Amino acid sequence: MGKLTVGALRAVLAVVFAGTVLVQVLMVWVLVSGNDPEDGTLPLTAFRVVTILGLVTAQVALVCVWRLVAMVRRGTVFSHAAFRYVDGVIGAIVAAALVWFAVTAINAPGQREDPGVTVIMAGIGVAILGVALIVLVLRMLLAQAVARDVEATQLKAELDEVI
Numbered sequence: 001m002g003k004l005t006v007g008a009l010r011a012v013l014a015v016v017f018a019g020t021v022l023v024q025v026l027m028v029w030v031l032v033s034g035n036d037p038e039d040g041t042l043p044l045t046a047f048r049v050v051t052i053l054g055l056v057t058a059q060v061a062l063v064c065v066w067r068l069v070a071m072v073r074r075g076t077v078f079s080h081a082a083f084r085y086v087d088g089v090i091g092a093i094v095a096a097a098l099v100w101f102a103v104t105a106i107n108a109p110g111q112r113e114d115p116g117v118t119v120i121m122a123g124i125g126v127a128i129l130g131v132a133l134i135v136l137v138l139r140m141l142l143a144q145a146v147a148r149d150v151e152a153t154q155l156k157a158e159l160d161e162v163i
Helices: 003-033 042-074 082-111 116-162
Strands: none
Touching: 003 042, 042 082, 082 116
């Protein structure tokens, strides 16, 4: 991965992370201060809490991707240490799906006349879980690559002994 690519990706990750923190701070401020511009009904408060939790899942994924990019840049991504961050991304995506299902459940009573919206929202939650499965498959590919890298290192060491 080139320096320009890494720099651009890190800039995007930093901007998105800063934006999520800003939104979280503002939402927490509204919840704690009692200066709610809305009427403060339970669904609005629940939506704010769930949104804050959803942003946490995004932040966890951003930090894990940042660490993986650093490993790619150093050439150490094909190691067992990378699994911790890939697992973090998978966990964050699953948590985001659960948060989305919570949003769907909170929103469902207001959709009694048009339950299709709730079905579509549930479908989006399933799609988010599908993304987690895709990353899981990529984790399996990483595991194979790490195994091949270890095997190649051992074979090279044996070849060096022979020579």
